Amino acid sequence: MKKLILSLALVGATTLAFGQKKVIKEAEKGFKSGDYQAALTAIDAAAANPETSGDPATFLLKAQIETKMFYADSSNTMETVGLGRKALETYNKTFEMAGSDKEAGVGADVYEEDMPGVPDNLRPYSIMTLKNLSFDKAISRYNADDAELAYEFFSLAGEIDHTDSTIHYNAGYLANELGKFEDAKKHFGYLLELPNYNKLNTYYFMVQILSTEEKNPEAAFDLVTKAKTEYPNDKVLAEYEIQLLLQLNKMDEAMSQIKDALANDPNNTGLLLRSGYLKEQAGDLEGALADYKKSVEADPNFFEGNYYTGALMLEMSRKILNELNGLSDAEWEKQSQTLGKQADDYYKQAVPYFTKAVEIKPDNTDIMIILYQVHTRLKNTAEAEALDKKLTELLGAGWQEN
Template sequence: MKKLILSLALVGIATMAFAQKKVVKSAERNFKKGELEVAMTEVEAALQDPETKDDPETLLLKANIQTKMFEADEENNASTVATGRSAYNDFQSTLKMVDNDKESKVGKEIFKEDIPGVLPDNLRPFSIETLRQASFNKAITTYEEDDYEMSYEFFALVSDIDPSDTTANFNAGYLANDLGKFEEAKKHFNRLIEIEDYDKLNSYYFLIQIASGEDKDPEQALNYVTMARKEFPEDKTLSEFEVQLLLQMNKMDEAMASVKSALKDDPNNSGLLLRHGYLMEQSGDMEGALGEYRKAVVADPDFFEGNYYAGAIYLDRARAILAEVNNLSDEEWEKRAPEMSKEADGLYGDAIPYFTKASELKPENVEILEILFQIHTRLKNTSEAEKVNQKLIAILGPDWMER
């Protein structure tokens, strides 16, 4: 009697297991027929049952179904992304169930090649490769529709599926940076700088800018510059970044050594000349600073900062002389004031072309316009002063002098 009861129990267990396997088979059939919602309901049920939930092929089937849903979804919205992400996670979990063995039967199914348009849908594998291709296509489609948020999400999925995909990683990083998703941008650009035989200069540029700008971490930015210069020793922009960061970190001696070295290779670089002038100015060498600012303007006549800084030195010199005149005794004033005032006026005159150019480059900058008005007024350049006055009136109103 006991044997009979045991036999009946074993038959019951076998029947239940067989029933669940029938559910999985039904899910496979509905998957191939395109009845995806039905197939998903069935495979979810199988994944809840003790008899089939630990079979990697059951979870793989779920990932296949989700991939087919993902590819077919033309909405290309957050829900679409969620389906794709779920499929990706299930592919990853399936691979873990076979000890990450890509050469196993299941492993080969996960990464099976899929070429849309060659085979009918019922014969396509809808593997992780399908997911990658579909996500890339959706990334392009949404980008062309100016939906950059979704385009980023789809490119990010592609790059997570294949971290060595340089196109997906760069596009994801670029879009993330543009969208203000700086942590995500760093992830993708850091992936790129780890890839051999890839031109990663632009990735370094982005990482440097994020570190110095958004993260306010000049040390990390300088680390990226150092790494980049080992690979791109001739790049002039990296030299400028290095000098700028050293200045930001108040490492004046190192900055001076760096800018001098850079100028040997690129003597007409207006940005480097400006920084060299700034370092000289900080050390008290005003004559040397002025010389570098003037060189910067010769190298690039439309360089706003070069024009402004050169004009500012002439202006400061003139004002310093007039301040000295005001402190002269009556006796000294009679002797020295006329000559000193003439010298100051000459310096004011020297400043005019630099501030005039700076004003042309930034016509809404009222500070420069006010400086020009004061200089022209002092030098009795009446018509020029009135021209500047009219510009200030147009920007600030007729009572601008009373502000």
């Protein structure tokens, strides 16, 4: 009787094992024939059965089926991204079940190298196939001007391979454009870890995110300091360093860096502007004016240089008039003509700079209003009337009262 019961048990176990093998074969058949839904149903049944649920090969086949479903979905929507993420999750589970070994067994199959362009039946449908397919879909969406989905597919590919610089640069760039700054930092962070990668553009992006978007000049400055150890002669990093020192109110250090930078690049308009700004803040108005003028000499179409030069001339005129108004009546009588002429001279000198600024930015009504006020003070009637007409066209009648 015991033998009979044992025999029946063995028959049952054999039948069950045979049944599960049949289910797996059904999944393999659907995988090869393109009936992916039937294949997925079959492999899910095998994954849930105690006889086959512990075999990493079962889950490898499931991941491969999910990858083919991902590939076959040409809609390339967020649902497609979801299919890819399910496949990635299954590959990761398979790899863990296989002992996390890329060199042997099922673990090696999970990471088998994929060669794009080979016939479909020769592709391994490994996790690397999923990466390449996701990259292709990202490019497709990017070419269709769908930055949001292009980013999602690049990001999926990047989760598979943290060392692919092309994927992570594209993902970081798009994330930054889309305002996904934490995501951008993640992808750019992977690039900064690569030993032989040219990281300059990555540093630029990261500094801008930290200083501008996150309002964290301290962290940005620390990153610039690190970047300069790798790229000590880069002019952009030098300018970032100066800009951040200014934000951090480290004026002496900023001035020192500007002097060093100008020694190597004396016609750099941005450096000349910052040098002038620092001197202006320190009360050296003549030195500041000289630097602002140099920036315009270096580039006559430098808007900021023209504007800052004209604005400082008006400030210097204002200081003279305040000084004049503070004098006693007797002193005012003595110096009013001399000081008044000096103030008017600064107004006259400011005209070409503001005029050029308006030429560079013809719709900038703020500069136009300043220039109108300058011409009015100097009694340049024709010029003032022309500006009044232009401002009325842009701002409407009664613009002076608004």
